[in-house]
Amino acid sequence: MLLEQFCSYPDGVCIFRIQSSAPRSINIKVSLSTSPYTNTTTTEYTNIHNRLAFISHLESNNLTIEAQVAIKTEGASGISLATSPRQLLLMGFDTVTLYYAFGTGWSANAFPGFLNIDPHERLMGVLDKAVTGWYGDLVAKHLSDYAGLFSRFQLEFGDDQEAATLKNTLTTDQLVARNVKGTLPSEEETYLEVLLVQYSRYLLISLSRPGSLPLTGNSIWASDDNIGDALSFGMNADLQMRYWMAEATDLGETVIPLIDYMEQLLQPRGQDTASLLYNARGWTTQPFSNIWAHTGPLSDTSAKDTFYFPAAAAWLCQHVWDRYLYSQDDKFLKERAYKLMKGASMFWMDTLVKDRGNGSLLTSPSQSPGHGPFTEGSALDQQLIFQLWNHTLEAAATSAVNDKDKAFVQELTEKLRNLSRGLKVGSWGQLQEWSLDLDEPGERVAHLGPLYAAYPGDQIYLQQQYQQQGQQERKQVSGEDDEEEDVSMEDLIEAARVSLRSRGASGYRSEGNGFEQGWSQTWRAAAWARLNDGRQATQALTLFKRQNLASPNLLPLSLKDLAGHVGFGAAVIEMLVQSPRPGDVNVMTCFEGLSERWAKRGRVSGVRTRDGYLVSVAWKERRVRTVEVVAAGGKRGSNLNLRIATLMGESQRENKVEVITVVMKASKKPVPVQFVKEGDVVRFSVAKGQTYVVSVDLLDQ
Structure with missing residues (x-):
């Protein structure tokens, strides 16, 4: 018996196909039932012409x-019997x-009245088209659509050919079970790590596409009453975190539902909230x-630590700004x-207050x-607003927005x-x-505000290379008496490390749930990676794997913790290639x-x-060997600061000298380079449309 199942985004339909290994041997019962919950009215069932x-x-x-x-059936001798309307x-x-x-009458475009738009004709059209088409064509279209996104990014670890084809002899449930016990062989553990990164991308591709709602929790697989909370969007970290790796792994299209949701629903209703509750613009x-x-x-203030966070909009806007930076789409920025x-x-x-000091x-x-x-003035609030205001001014200064x-x-x-x-920086550093x-x-504390x-x-x-620029930025935006002006970047870096160490590697164990906060662990890993501490980042990821991968299909244990899985992929990318600001990699x-x-x-x-830009990196024996930069998205020629950590660092060896060359891939023409910060930053001019190696x-001296 051969079973095939997939959901096609281009055709808007899910398909389940059963093929028998012996003629006329398929005998099955197909039934349809509504949700098991009691929040629906009487259901009308129909059973007409095999539908x-x-x-x-x-x-x-x-x-x-x-x-x-x-x-749809195949086999002339088969019999179909409608035994009931369902x-x-x-x-x-x-x-x-x-x-x-499946469809509902809900539509974001119907805001603010939320008209009940009957989905019947749309569903009829979708199924009519699918049933009358060739199954092979549906499969091909689905694979082309999915592979076109999934294949943009690749990750390989291992020796020689093993890097491209990691060996794994275990089924997924066996892989997960042995991982929890910490008994996975080295090769299988590496396979699992790469699988988790690509699994994060699979979730984004499958659950967040233009025309859909943003990525929710795994509630679409739920079958009992714990579905309720997971249908909401938590915007004090959870929703944002689900998109952390989207842009970096070239899945910018998956962010569009989040921006649509902001534009069609949150902004218009949020204007009412700003006006009515705060007497504010925006x-x-x-x-x-x-x-x-x-x-x-x-209204339920029993959730005393989470019910209030008006800076959520500022955080969401980071994804809007990133969509522009990664795409370099002037029309998107302007409109x-x-x-x-x-x-x-x-x-x-309109709503900030003056510090009394x-x-x-x-x-x-x-x-x-x-x-x-x-x-007053939580660090997260202030950091988000500072970032939002700076990016808004940057946007206003672009030619797309004008003056x-x-x-x-x-x-x-x-x-x-x-x-x-x-x-x-506080009293204990x-x-x-x-x-x-x-x-x-x-x-x-789980949250890393x-x-x-x-x-x-x-x-x-x-x-x-950022330090002087950052000091100048602080002078431009800080008041004369602002005590933050006196804090050096070195002090802030050390303070961030102190705070991360103090809060522990794994966050806290949720009451009654028996599992660690996976999203907290992977956020810690990403933060340690940005601070260039691979050991701490690896420790946090290892804890995540041991404590949050127990289901045989890799889904999280908690309906609300899909962010932890996507955060795993984001942390791994941050450990390999970082793009913290335009112009720097x-x-x-x-x-x-x-x-x-x-x-x-x-x-x-990828x-x-x-x-x-698109960046590819190859390394061997703890040394970067090649970096390829495809200047696909930049608008014009500019300088790229490429920091390669192994240059002039711990990899420097006696009687050896590093030779760095940059060439245009098509012409092999050498590109002039400038070395910054004792040689670990290579700066060169990049022209749009060119590829640089x-x-x-x-070499021996």
Whole structure:
């Protein structure tokens, strides 16, 4: 018996095909039933010409729910019997193919009234087209669509040919079971790690495509009452984290549903929230929303650590700005991104208060998600607003937006000069979580709010070529009396490390659930990677694998923790190739802490940067050998600062000299290079449309 099942994005249909190894041997019963929950009205079933369907409605708002299953059989001697309006009996067939689709009357375009748009005709059309087509054509179209996205990025670890074809003799459930026990052979463990990175990309491709809602939890696989909470969007880390690796692994299309959701639902409803609750311009949203565009605080304040977080909109706008940077799409910036960013900026321009001490602008009231008291100016709030305002001004200065917003730009610039950046070092050397020094060492807190500036933000960075630029930025935006002005980047870097070490490697164990917070572990891994500590990053990823991979199909144990899986992929990419800012690419900065399995030999290709470039890296024996840069997305010629961690560093060997050459791939023409910071940064000019190959050779003196 051969079973095939897939869901086709281009055809909008799921297909399940059964082929018998013996003639006329398929005998099956096909039935259709509604949700097991009691929140629907009476359901109407139909069974006409080998097509089962039901139509039901939600009790709360009469929203239409419809499902259809069309059955196509092969084998002239088979018999189909409709045994009830909801069941079909099939006997004696060679092949049976089920085509099924599901729809509701919900539509984002119907906001604010949320009209109930009957899905019946749309579903009929989808199934009619699928059933009358050739099965092979449907498969081919599906594979072409999926592979066109999935094949853009590749990751390989291992020796010689093993890097390309890692061997694994275990089934997935065996792989997971032995991983939990820590008994996986080295080769299989490496296979699992690469599988998890690509599995994260599979989830993005399968669950977040243009026309869909943003990536939810794994509630679409749920079958009992724990589905409810997972249908909401948590926007104090969870929703954002689910997209952390999308752009870097060249899956920018999967971010479009998130931006559509912001534009069609959160922004228009969030304007009402800003006006009615805060008497402010612009828009905002609180940490939990849903398909009905809830943007206010939760009414259930028993969730005292998570019900209030108006900076969620500022965080979401980071993905909007990144979509522009990675795509370099001026039209997108002008028509969509800038409007969202400007609106989110205006809200904070109207709602910040002055610090009673130095007069800097702070959020009030403010709470660090999942932790601690209400106060003023939590680090996460301030870091997010600082980043949002800077990026909004950058957007306003581009030729795409032009200078029509002079009054807004002037007002925002003045406000930015007085904004607290949320970067203070506390009494025990930590990066403060609040404007006041309230942190206690050793607290096991899952959320890494004050560490946002290190990752996924870019306010804390190690590269010395940034230091002078960063100091100048702080002088431009800080008030004269701002105590943050006196904190050096070296102090902030060390404070970030102190805070990460204090909070532990794995976060905390959730009450009653019996599992560690997977999203917290992988966020820690990514933050350690940005701080170039491969050992700590590897430790956090290892804990994630041991504690959060127990289901035989790799899905998370918690319906809310899909972010942890996607975060795993984001952390691995950050350990290999970093693009913290346009114009800068850091390669293998975590080499020193990588496991021998990873560092001995490998290759990563198809990593997209914040200039729109594509980067591939090959390494061997803990040394980068080649870096290829495809200048696909940049608008014009510019300088690229390429930091290769092994240059002039721990890999320097006696009586050896490194020879670095950069050539245009097509012509083999050498490109002039400049070495910065004792040689580990290679700077060269990049022209749009060209491919550059950087070769690193170690030669005898």
